[in-house]
Amino acid sequence: MKKSVVILLSGLLLPLASRAETPEEFRQRLEQEYQAFSGQLKSDYESFRDKVNRQYAEALEGKWSAVETITPLTRPSIPDPGPVRMPEGDNPLPGTPEPVIIIEDELPRPDPQPRPRPYEPVAPSPEEYAGSFTLDFYGTPVKINMPGFRSFSTGGNSPGQLADAWRMLSRSSTDNLLHSCLEARESLRLPDWYYMLMAQSVAKNLSGTDANAAVLLTGYLLSQSGFDIRFALSVGDGRLHLLFSTSGTLYGRSRYNLDGKWYYALTEPRGAVSVCEFSVPGETPLSLAMGTQPKLSYTPAPRREIDVHGHPGLKLSIATNKNLIDLLGDYPDAALGKSEDSRWTPHALMPLSDEIRESVIPVLRKAVEGLSQYEAVNLLLKVAQSFPYGYDSEIWGKDRVFFMDESWYYPLSDCEDHAINFVQLVREILGLDTAFIVYPNHLSAAVAITDGSAKGDYFERDGKRYTGCDATYFYASAGATAPEYRSQSAGVVRLK
Numbered sequence: 001m002k003k004s005v006v007i008l009l010s011g012l013l014l015p016l017a018s019r020a021e022t023p024e025e026f027r028q029r030l031e032q033e034y035q036a037f038s039g040q041l042k043s044d045y046e047s048f049r050d051k052v053n054r055q056y057a058e059a060l061e062g063k064w065s066a067v068e069t070i071t072p073l074t075r076p077s078i079p080d081p082g083p084v085r086m087p088e089g090d091n092p093l094p095g096t097p098e099p100v101i102i103i104e105d106e107l108p109r110p111d112p113q114p115r116p117r118p119y120e121p122v123a124p125s126p127e128e129y130a131g132s133f134t135l136d137f138y139g140t141p142v143k144i145n146m147p148g149f150r151s152f153s154t155g156g157n158s159p160g161q162l163a164d165a166w167r168m169l170s171r172s173s174t175d176n177l178l179h180s181c182l183e184a185r186e187s188l189r190l191p192d193w194y195y196m197l198m199a200q201s202v203a204k205n206l207s208g209t210d211a212n213a214a215v216l217l218t219g220y221l222l223s224q225s226g227f228d229i230r231f232a233l234s235v236g237d238g239r240l241h242l243l244f245s246t247s248g249t250l251y252g253r254s255r256y257n258l259d260g261k262w263y264y265a266l267t268e269p270r271g272a273v274s275v276c277e278f279s280v281p282g283e284t285p286l287s288l289a290m291g292t293q294p295k296l297s298y299t300p301a302p303r304r305e306i307d308v309h310g311h312p313g314l315k316l317s318i319a320t321n322k323n324l325i326d327l328l329g330d331y332p333d334a335a336l337g338k339s340e341d342s343r344w345t346p347h348a349l350m351p352l353s354d355e356i357r358e359s360v361i362p363v364l365r366k367a368v369e370g371l372s373q374y375e376a377v378n379l380l381l382k383v384a385q386s387f388p389y390g391y392d393s394e395i396w397g398k399d400r401v402f403f404m405d406e407s408w409y410y411p412l413s414d415c416e417d418h419a420i421n422f423v424q425l426v427r428e429i430l431g432l433d434t435a436f437i438v439y440p441n442h443l444s445a446a447v448a449i450t451d452g453s454a455k456g457d458y459f460e461r462d463g464k465r466y467t468g469c470d471a472t473y474f475y476a477s478a479g480a481t482a483p484e485y486r487s488q489s490a491g492v493v494r495l496k
Contacts, residue, residue, distance in 0.1 A: 048119070048120065049119065049120050050170070052119070052280055052281070053166070053167075053170035054167075054170075055278065056166055056170075056223070056278055056280070057163040057164075057166045057167045057170070058163070059276055059277075059278035060159055060162045060163040060166055060231070060276055060278070061159050061160055061162075061163035062159060063276055063277065063278060064159060064233065064274040064275065064276050065274060065275060065277065066235075066272065066273075066274050067232070067256050067258065067273060067274065067275045068256070068257075069254050069255075069256065069269070069271075069272070069273060070254070070255045070256060070257060072251065072252050072253050072254055072255065073249065073250070073251045073252070073253075073255070074251060074252065075251050075333070075340060075343075075399065077399075078399070078440070078441045079441055080391050080392065080393065080414060080415075080441070081441055081442055081484075082389070082391070083389045083415070083472040083473075083474055084470075084472065084473050084474070084482040084483075084484070085473075085474045085475075086473060086474065086475060086476040086480065086482075100457050100481065100486055101437065101446070101457050101458060101459040101466075101468050101481060101490065102459075102487075102488065102489040102490060103437075103459045103461075103489070103490055103491070103492045104489040104490065104491060105491040105492070106461075106491070106492055106494075107339060107341040107342070107438060107491040107492060107493045108337055108339055108341075108342065108493075109337075109342065109345060109493050109494060109495065110247070110248070110289075110336045110337030110342055110345065112287075112289065112291065113247045113284075113285065113287040113289065114284055115192070115284070115287065116192065116222075116225055116226035116227045116228075116283070116284040116285075116286070117225075117226045117284070118178075118182065118224060118225055118226050119226060119280070119281070119282045122175055122178050122179050122182060122224070123175065123179065124145065124175060124176045124179045124180075125172040125173050125175045125176055130146035130147060130148055130149065130150050131145075131146050131150075132144060132145045132146055132180075133146065133205065135198075135201060135202060135205060137184075137188070137198055137201060137296075138294075138296055138323045138324075138326050138327045139296060139297050139299050139322070139323035139326070140188065140296045140297040140323060141297070142184045142188070142198070143180065144177065144180045144181070144184070144202055144205075145176040145177060145179065145180040146176065146177065146206075147169075147171075147173050147174040147175075147176055147177045148171065148173035148174070149168075149206075150206075151206060151207070151208055152165075152169075152203075152206045152207050152210070152213050152217055153165075153207065153208075153210045153213045154210060154212050154213045154216055154240075156212075157212050157233065157238040157239070157240060162212075162216060162231075162240070165213065165216055166216065166220065169216075169217065169220045174220075177202070177206075177221070178221060178224050178225070181195075181198065181199055181202060181221055181225070182225060184198065185198070185225075187295070188294055188295050188296065189292040189293060189294055189295045190292070190294055191287070191289065191290050191291060191292055191294070192227075192286045192287045192288070192289075193286065193288060193331065193332065194294060194327065194330075195225070196218075196222060196227070196244065196266070196286060197330065199218050199221040199222055199225075200214070200218045200266070202217075202218075202221065203215070203217035203218040203221065211239060211240070212239065212240040215231070215240040215241060215242050215267070216231070216240060218242055218266075219231055219242050222242075222244070223280060223283070226282065226283060226284050227244060227283065227284065227285075227286055228244065228245040228261075228279075228280075228283040228284055228285050228286070229242060229243060229244050229245075229283075230242075230243040230244075230256075230258060230263055230275055230276060230277060230278075231243070231275065231276045232256070232265070232269060232273040232274070232275045232276075233273060233274050233275075234269045234270055234271060234272075234273055235271060235272040235273060235274060236270060236271045236272070237270060239269070239270075241265055241266070241267050241268075241269045241273070242265070242266040242267065243256060243258075243263035243264065243265055243266070243275070244263060244264060244266060244285075244286050245261050245262065245263050245264075245285040245286065246262075246264065246285050246286045246287070246288055247285045247286075247287055247288070247336075247337070248287070248288035248334055248335055248336050248337060248338075248342075249334060249335040249337070249338055249339075249340070250264045250288075250332055250333065250334045251332075251333040251334065251335075252333055253265055253268070253332075254268055254269060256273075256275065258275065258277055259277070259279075261285075288332075288334050288335075288336050288346055289336060289346055289349070290331075290346045290347070290349070290350035290403070291349070291350075291351075292351065293350065293351040293352065293353055293354075294324065294327060296321060296323040296324055296327065297323055298321050298323070298355075299321060299322040299323050300319040300320075300321070300322065301319055301320045301321065301322040301325060301409055302319070303317060303318065303319045304317070304318055304319070304320070304408055304409065305317045306383070306386050306387065306408075307386065308379075308382055308383050308386050309382050309385055309386045309474075309475050310382050310475060311367070311379065311382060314363075314367055316359075316360050316363060316364075316383070317359065318355055318356065318359040318360055318408050319355065319359075320353070320355050320356075320405050320408055320409045321353065321354075321355055321405070324353060324355075324405055325405060325406060325409050328403045328405065328406055329406075331346075331403070333398075334346075341438055341491060341493060342493070343401060344401055344416055344419070344420060344436060344443065344493070345493065345495070347401055347402065347403045347404070347420045348420050348423055348424065348434075348436070348495055349495065350403055350404070352404065352424065352428055353404070353405050355405070356404060356405065356408065357428075360408075361428060361429060364379075364380065364383065364425065364429055365429055367379060368380070368429060368430070372451060372453035373430065373432065373449045373450065373451045373453050373454075374449055374451075374453035374454050374455055374467070374478060374479075375453070376429070376430055377426060377430065377432070377447050377449060377467070377469060377478045378477050378478045380422060380425045380426055380429065380430075381422060381469050381471060381477070381478050382475065383421075383422075383425060384418045384419075384421050384422035384425070384471035385418070385471055385472070385473075385474050385475050387407060387413050387417075387418060387421065388411060388412050388413075389412065389413070389414060389418075389472060389474075390411070390412025390413060390414060391414065392414055395412060401416055401417065401420070402416075402417040402420065402421075403420075404420060404421055404424045407420070407421045408421075414472070415442055415443050415444070415471070415472040416443040418471035418472050419436060419443045419444060419445045419471050419472075421471070422445050422469060422471045423435075423436070423445050423447075423495060426447055427495070430447075432447050432448055432449065432450065433447070433448040433464065433466075433494065433495070433496055434446065434447050434448070434494075434495045435447075435448075435461075435466055435492050435493060435494045435495060436492065436493040436495070437468065437490045437491075437492055438490055438491040438492065438493060439485055439488055439490045440488070442472075442485065444468060444469070444470040444471070444472075444473075444485070444490075445468075445469045445470070445471060446458070446459065446466035446467060446468050446469055446492070447466065447467055447469055447478070448464040448465065448466050448467075449465065449467050450464070454467045454479065455467070455477075455478070455479045456468065456477065456478065456479015456480055456481075457479055457480065457481045457486075458479070459492070461492070461494065466492075467479050468480070468481050470482060470485075
């Protein structure tokens, strides 16, 4: 590498000596050469994108094949054992703790996945600009620049009509629309799932009653944004549907195995389908991770107050963002990876909202000042245990996992919600490693206490002692394991 740099510099300096080039002339020549080089790169990028879209249109025109619809995955219904209450006067913490938490399996925590990116930079085009409209996205106004058309239609559902519509979308003026979507993705800090929903909303706004046009435009925006998508045509009714691949697992949605990868339907097809299996180099599966906290306009929900058990005078108060609650309610029934045991991971790793960070965290930071790690963990466990318990089957008619803000909004929550709430508080306030303890029908948690103050039941991993903390063993201390779980083996998902 160093040798190449020397040769390049030599080639630049020789003309300067032979032509007595002034420093200003030398600077101008370098600038011209750079601009010429940059222009060539841009031309190469543009020709690549044009080539891909031309090939995509050709595929839509003729490369459709029948594909088997695979029955949607369903998660087994697991009986909720409900909360456990510590008997009065019980002292579950032995003087010399033993590792009685039996960990049988280290369950996978999926690694972060790359984010879909456009395969070339997208700049707005001055051509055929047709104004803008404002999209209401979960109570948040989003300005979307229009392409050269104010409404979009495919004119029908034949392969030729779909191909012609794709060619029209591939015109440079549509980049105004695409650029607006990508800008909104960044400004609203949208995870992949919600960027897909935003693209769908934009497409519906521009397509009116033409459902096939809305699907094609949604797919175009996602494809140009780097997402791995496919189109499917229902054989019976001729409706167009969008399929997307993901690094995770979705439940309750039709799925298709294409080239060894699973694709899920955004809108549910009826009966047999044919699929256009054209692929774009560099396309990336949608990630179900919630690695960013969406930035939405604030609409206050009714204020919630929590009196912390065993800590008179410690009261927590928050008015969550109703727009965020609505958005989180549209998160799918899913697991972050291929294992069902990763279905809590997106919720546990999502960054805290501004409302929790500003209303709850400062109060608890002050409350744990001067405490040992064990004492601080114990206080935060009491916070999580202070949320009233409710059965998902009775409230929602199915199992539903809450994000942290949902636990602070809805009046009742269950064991997995309490565990998520607890580990989020510990990681944010104390900065300690946490884990989920996964029993066959129960979710508990554990914390790696490092200052030597730990008490009670624990397990060990990589030289760290994780103290068991059950947020639905009311109102037991950290280190106490409910009697019915002391003899059960469990899996562990470690969260760093």
